Amino acid sequence: MNAAVLAVPFHIVAKDKISPSCYTYKSMSQHFIDREYIENLLEGAKQADHAIASQALDKAERFEGLNHREIASLLVSDKPEHLDRIFTIAGEIKRRIYGNRIVMFAPLYVSDYCVNRCAYCSFNHDHDFSRRKLSMDEVQEEVKILEKMGHKRLALEAGEHDGECPIDYVLDCIKAIYDMRFENGEIRRVNVNIAATTTENYRRLKAAGIGTYILFQETYHEPTYDRVHHAGPKRDFAWHLTAFDRAQDAGIDDVGAGVLFGLADPYFEVMGLLIHNEHLEKKYGVGFHTISVPRLCPATGMDIADFPNLVDDATFAKIIALIRIAVPYTGLILSTRENHGMRKKLLRLGISQLSAGSSTEVGGYAKHRRNEAAQPQFLVNDDRSALSIIAELMDDGYVPSFCTACYRSGRTGDRFMSLAKSGRIGNVCLPNALMTLCEFSMDYGDDAFREKAFALIDREIPNIADGGIRQRTAANVKEIRSGGGRDFFV
Numbered sequence: 001m002n003a004a005v006l007a008v009p010f011h012i013v014a015k016d017k018i019s020p021s022c023y024t025y026k027s028m029s030q031h032f033i034d035r036e037y038i039e040n041l042l043e044g045a046k047q048a049d050h051a052i053a054s055q056a057l058d059k060a061e062r063f064e065g066l067n068h069r070e071i072a073s074l075l076v077s078d079k080p081e082h083l084d085r086i087f088t089i090a091g092e093i094k095r096r097i098y099g100n101r102i103v104m105f106a107p108l109y110v111s112d113y114c115v116n117r118c119a120y121c122s123f124n125h126d127h128d129f130s131r132r133k134l135s136m137d138e139v140q141e142e143v144k145i146l147e148k149m150g151h152k153r154l155a156l157e158a159g160e161h162d163g164e165c166p167i168d169y170v171l172d173c174i175k176a177i178y179d180m181r182f183e184n185g186e187i188r189r190v191n192v193n194i195a196a197t198t199t200e201n202y203r204r205l206k207a208a209g210i211g212t213y214i215l216f217q218e219t220y221h222e223p224t225y226d227r228v229h230h231a232g233p234k235r236d237f238a239w240h241l242t243a244f245d246r247a248q249d250a251g252i253d254d255v256g257a258g259v260l261f262g263l264a265d266p267y268f269e270v271m272g273l274l275i276h277n278e279h280l281e282k283k284y285g286v287g288f289h290t291i292s293v294p295r296l297c298p299a300t301g302m303d304i305a306d307f308p309n310l311v312d313d314a315t316f317a318k319i320i321a322l323i324r325i326a327v328p329y330t331g332l333i334l335s336t337r338e339n340h341g342m343r344k345k346l347l348r349l350g351i352s353q354l355s356a357g358s359s360t361e362v363g364g365y366a367k368h369r370r371n372e373a374a375q376p377q378f379l380v381n382d383d384r385s386a387l388s389i390i391a392e393l394m395d396d397g398y399v400p401s402f403c404t405a406c407y408r409s410g411r412t413g414d415r416f417m418s419l420a421k422s423g424r425i426g427n428v429c430l431p432n433a434l435m436t437l438c439e440f441s442m443d444y445g446d447d448a449f450r451e452k453a454f455a456l457i458d459r460e461i462p463n464i465a466d467g468g469i470r471q472r473t474a475a476n477v478k479e480i481r482s483g484g485g486r487d488f489f490v
């Protein structure tokens, strides 16, 4: 490794030896996100020999993942041959580990009350609009519409407001969702994207049966973080940064990270994400279950021109490919913040989960039905219906998956990761994807959709490696198609 890179003090190694119990949250954040360290590392990587980036790519080809130092050398490289290899390897990892499966989900906004003043968000406390939270009946009305789109996996979203949206309200929403039964089944996994909270509240979320706890750090660059979070509890960088430690302490072992790209230098953000992941791996034996890659969108009350670090498409694609390479087994989530063309492109580079038919507004699904004017959190760039997105995925050779089996079988945290890393996950993911797609086609597709889906399923079944599972899948698919059975998973 290049001397300039090695010369950078690596505080994380030394300080992580201190028992975690002696950290205060403030000092802890200083341990694992060291701004100067990251800046020096990126600067050092620019001066480094190109051979270092090539060596990192050789390692990446073995699908072993890369640490943040190795990724730094690739981030700063402007050599076209490096970029070509980055895209090729990311695509190869995507195909080998995830096959052509894409897991589908939709967000459900339950409350836009918020005490925080995030400069980028329309829910910012200072913005004057008529706020609301859903009653339990309204939650169920929204869920009915989402279920009609075929969704089985939701991400519950809310602003931060202890008065209007306390943890009890969030727990009630989760219960209201899980209690619903439809002709075609039920919502089988509720992921939760709410503000950083206490260990006790995370315990309660865990007990409510949430899937992944999702929280975006927004930016790992503390001065930028301070600049864009004007007031409110979220302004506390360390409190926000250590939320996953508290979630893990409370027993939530599937945590989903993210950065809001557009706030600070994107290369810095990738370093922050990977260091955060390494911190959790070291301390809890498992890193992020998923990484989301939201890019800043225009929203009411903010002017996107005020954000000088917007990320262009080419840089964004490179970043996604590098995250794919760094953490091959972590799900990568793309939302409808990206447009149709970008979503198509990024699927090839490593995205494994996609939202469809999304509304980013409280009560937005019912409003859309009634043709009422929208007041979204931000403007989505892919407003096609869920069905047309899913049909196009199949046309492009993907298998849209509505699988929630890992979570329901207790394959979370390190149990999920070790199965994924052993390569055996393919023996469960593909069959589950095919069986859930078959169910989706029967329940929500028209004749043309079903024809397409069945042809795809028949083509894919022979690709299930394990003979026993292959036979079971074929039998289950037959049963689903005859209307005799549903909700099969391995």
Ligand code: SAM
Binding pocket: 120, 121, 122, 157, 158, 159, 160, 193, 194, 195, 196, 215, 216, 218, 259, 260, 294, 295, 296, 297, 298, 299, 337, 377, 378
């Ligand atoms: N209020 C919680 C929080 O801030 O952590 C929950 C999530 S909030 C409803 C969902 C996410 O939307 C935020 O974490 C932020 O990254 C993202 N967001 C806010 N404004 C945005 C914008 N203008 N463009 C794109 N994403 C935005």
Ligand code: SF4
Binding pocket: 114, 115, 116, 117, 118, 121, 122, 123, 124, 125, 158, 159, 160, 195, 234
């Ligand atoms: Fe509130 Fe979250 Fe929006 Fe910030 S990003 S204003 S915390 S809803």
